[in-house]
Amino acid sequence: METDFSRYLTARVLSVTGAVVAAVAMPVLVYQLTGSAGWTSAVTVAEALPYLVFGLLAGALADRLDRRKMMVALDFTVAAVLLSIPLAWLAGALTAPHVVAVAFATQTAFVFFDAANFGALPALVGKERLTAAYSTLYGRTTVVELVVPGLTGLLVAVVAPAALMAVNALTAVGSAVLLRGIAGSMANPRPVQGAGEIVTDVREGLRFLWQQPIVRTLTLIGALHSVATGAWMAVLVPFADRVLGVAPSGDVRLAAVFTCWGVGAIIASRVLPRLTERWGGARLALAALPLSLLGGVFVLVSGHWLITCVAVVYWGAANSTVVINGITYRQQVCPEDMQSRVNTTARMVAWGLGQPLGAALAGAVAVAAGDPRAGLAAGVVALLVGVLLAWVTPVLRHASLHAG
Structure with missing residues (x-):
């Protein structure tokens, strides 16, 4: 093996x-x-x-x-x-x-x-x-x-x-x-053996995704979470140029800003197994979502490139914890013969819709306001909505209490 x-x-x-x-x-x-x-x-x-x-x-x-x-x-x-x-x-x-x-x-x-x-x-x-x-x-x-x-x-x-x-x-x-x-x-x-079987399989995958309350909730909230990620990726370069004073070419500090998100993701990949074993998927989601929101706020209010780098490392770690936790929980509860269709459908919703929507939203708001910070703020607001939904909806809270 x-x-x-x-x-x-x-x-x-x-x-x-x-x-x-x-x-x-x-x-x-x-x-x-x-x-x-x-x-x-x-x-x-x-x-x-x-x-x-x-x-x-x-x-x-x-x-x-x-x-x-x-x-x-x-x-x-x-x-x-x-x-x-x-x-x-x-x-x-x-x-x-x-x-x-x-x-x-x-x-x-x-x-x-x-x-x-x-x-x-x-x-x-x-x-x-x-x-x-x-x-x-x-x-x-x-x-x-x-x-x-x-x-x-x-x-x-x-x-x-x-x-x-x-x-x-x-x-x-x-x-x-x-x-x-x-x-x-x-x-x-x-x-x-026929197109009808494929249609049936697609329906079963959609039905499983919808009928599993925790998976459904994590997927829908994941879409709002991805809106914030897409917003940051869309405005990163103009944010660095106009807010941080980091030129879009010939400035090595821009490479540092790009790199920080990945550093945070690596940190998340290292600590997640222990966090999941200790807290469980639902409780970890409830904790990591507001931490990810806080990371977005830190980046939004930062005004110096070094402070922004620290904030992005933190946000990347919290964000990646939410993402990996959602994927692994979904794979653990999904039957073997439905793994591909359920996970692909969830990815379509959580990433395939959220990421480009966030990028488009941030771009439109940044152009209208004349400030890339406004575009990032729009993505952070979407993430705030996701956090509120996670905590207001009883599904994750009940699962968290049961796991405890």
Whole structure:
């Protein structure tokens, strides 16, 4: 089991590394091709749409198919699609629509891969080890998200962004090879015998999500929590420039501001298993949500970049505690044969809707007010609503008392 988990963990780190490289390089590539902010933003739109469009279908299929075979096939597909970019670039035929199409295709593959992954990890390690396993996974991938964007930014300055897509393709192939080597089961395949069965599976996943009071509550509150996260990510650069006096280019302090969130997430991944064992999921959610709100307020009122860095580390830790706790609790109570569809559906609501909504809200408010701080404040208000709902709604309080 340890060998299988090690291979799985390395495969996920490789996949996340490739995804982070693409997330930095693709917008730069499109901007170099067009000089257009509209085309550059189209990359972000193309990457955001697939989870909303295909999430339910992906979850239902991942609960019926062999998850290992599904993930391996998707990795190889991503590698092939990504290689089309450097090949077209070498031929002098690369266009912005081509890059946007690749962004949409690779993120669509990610949705199906992610759906399989939700069910694969509990099946591989067992529910009793799930919190520790997910915390380890979250910690490793957060380190990647902490380090790789800066390195990619440096590489883009000296290497053509199109060529970097070959790196992403190689990480996808490496992930596929590692996943193929896993001996343990990651699924109990059930053949698909008709579209009606898929529709039924989707309904069952939605029904389970709605009929489990704690899971439903954590998911809906998670959406409001994600609004605040999306707001911060949307206004981070203008906030640093106009509030903290940190220039958007050529100022190493901006890299520090970007890095702090990941530092907090790593801290959360380390302490969460002990917190969950001691408090339980419901009680931990009730405690972590107001702490996350407090982190947002600290960032909002900070006026010096060093103070902001400290506040962001704290907020990142509290925020990540809420996120990891919600995911692991959901996976622990969900039946094995429904892991993928339930978790994918919950992710659609909590992240797929909340994150872009928060970014759009913060952008609109910041433009209307002429102040990025106002955009962040709008996200913090949404988080305040989520905290109030968590404490006013009796579901979590009753579960917390029962756990005590």
